Amino acid sequence: xxxxxxxxxxxxxxxxxxxxxDELTDLDQAIGxxxxxxNMKRGFEAIAAQAEEICGLPPGAALQKAGMTLxxxxxxxxxxxxxxxxxxxxxxxxxxxxxxxxxxxxLAEGVEAxxxxxxxxxxxxxxxxxxxxxxAAIDQPTDxxxxxxxxxxxxxxxxxxxxxxxxxRASFLGERSIGHLDPGARSSALLVHAVCDVLExxx
Ligand code: ADP
Ligand code: MG
Numbered sequence: 001x002x003x004x005x006x007x008x009x010x011x012x013x014x015x016x017x018x019x020x021x022d023e024l025t026d027l028d029q030a031i032g033x034x035x036x037x038x039n040m041k042r043g044f045e046a047i048a049a050q051a052e053e054i055c056g057l058p059p060g061a062a063l064q065k066a067g068m069t070l071x072x073x074x075x076x077x078x079x080x081x082x083x084x085x086x087x088x089x090x091x092x093x094x095x096x097x098x099x100x101x102x103x104x105x106x107l108a109e110g111v112e113a114x115x116x117x118x119x120x121x122x123x124x125x126x127x128x129x130x131x132x133x134x135x136a137a138i139d140q141p142t143d144x145x146x147x148x149x150x151x152x153x154x155x156x157x158x159x160x161x162x163x164x165x166x167x168x169r170a171s172f173l174g175e176r177s178i179g180h181l182d183p184g185a186r187s188s189a190l191l192v193h194a195v196c197d198v199l200e201x202x203x
Pocket of ligand 2: 028034076169
């Protein structure tokens with residue numbers, strides 16, 4: 001993966017998180033403590049500040065460094081979870097990815113790391129309800145993997161609305177968590193769209 005492409009992905013991811021931070025906070029206000037936008041903004045601003053250094057590294061090392069930054073900069077649950085995901089994806093990326101299979105293999109490790117750290121799985125109204133379907137979508141041959149990934153992200157996000165939260169702060173609400181989108185699922189969907197749009201030359 002060319003350094004310019006990595007830089008484009010990095011810049012777009014940061015732009016989308018910052019542009020949608022208020023929405024993430026609103027969603028977290030409904031079923032959490034209202035800091036998800038602030039947390040994500042802090043973490044991705046820290047990545048932006050190191051973008052030059054991060055994007056000068058091979059992709060695997062760059063993802064690991066970005067993940068470490070998220071772990072260090074984000075206080076909430078999402079920092080260690082996204083951090084673990086990026087670090088595990090980076091570790092799996094021993095060579096620059098040049099196929100859908102490579103990306104799926106790396107994402108599979110990332111998803112596994114979130115499950116392990118969060119002691120969670122899909123269906124519990126979390127970021128995994130986006131990341132697990134996205135992985136499933138690209139983990140099989142498709143004509144248009146980027147579109148498949150975006151659609152899986154959107155459907156996964158929408159599905160969190162009717163779910164009962166059983167992990168994280170939203171689980172404290174019990175039945176009252178139903179009827180709201182999960183903030184972490186929304187931030188995951190933003191990340192998936194940003195990466196796919198850049199890979200497709202749309203952003
Ligand atoms: P906090 O919950 O500490 O305030 P954030 O608000 O930044 O942290 O992040 C909340 C999001 O983290 C949730 O919307 C959910 O998607 C995700 N999350 C929380 N706990 C878990 C878990 N155990 N496994 C997977 N994702 C989780
Ligand atoms: Mg929160």
